[in-house]
Amino acid sequence: MDYVNIRRQAASIRKGLFDQGYLDEQFYQLEDLQDDASPNFVDEVVTLFFRDSLRLMANIDQALDKCAKDFNKLDVYMQQLKGSCTSIGASKMKTECTAFRDYCRDENIEGCMRSFQKLKREHSVLRQKLESYFQQLRQAGPIECATRPSK
């Protein structure tokens, strides 16, 4: 197995995520927290994030489908989602969560729906890229340390 190539691919995915604004400095924090005592910490947190965010997004979908426009409820769900995004450094998603909440405040249901579609797309892209990244890392071997690009 070409470990050098796999590592290079992983590093490239990671760099892309930062360069394109999908992830912010908070993700560096997570990487810093990973150590011998918690060797899979980042992978675990990210997995938890996608599991919980999918559930929240399903709730939001349901709430948007209903005819009653419960902006309060939508805002509460989105606040929760935004919190999780903040914790892992999911920057683009966080921005879209804020936009959605602004639409809620203005009671603009079409705005909410447009914003939510965008959010779902970004969630999907982030998930694909991070899953691919961790898959590469696992293949590359347990002693892999992501190198941090110079800030």
Added chain:
Amino acid sequence: MAAAAELGNVADLALEEAFPAGIRVLVIDDDRVSLKVVCIMLKKCGYEATQCSSGKEALEMLTQNEGEFDIVLTDVHMPDVDGFELLEKVGLGMDLPVVMLSEDSSRETVVKGINHGACDYLIKPVQIEELKKIAVHVLTWRNANSSIDPELIED
């Protein structure tokens, strides 16, 4: 006076010698992602972190296990029992320092928290350096709230 002062000093000394290691923190947040990240940070600070994802459960835990925690770190906006209710019941009712931790950085919420007795209000995403400082609140709280049993005072 001598006996009471001695008791006070021994307790303080014990805390200070171990300080800040071993401070027992109860972390409350309905966001499991945040909970996981904050708890690992607390452990790296040398604290014992217990997590709870419900304000309601946290209250039950605190009521049933008095003296088990040194400080409470709580999210503000939670579905059942929120941070403000916890502040009221824990900070005032149970004599424990409470630090709030939230993504909500609006002046209104921060001021509300501090005015209702929160020792501090941290904005998410919290840095590990900020968490290192919460141990200070444990000491400050104890110093501010220590009371001497008058029966122990010798004339």
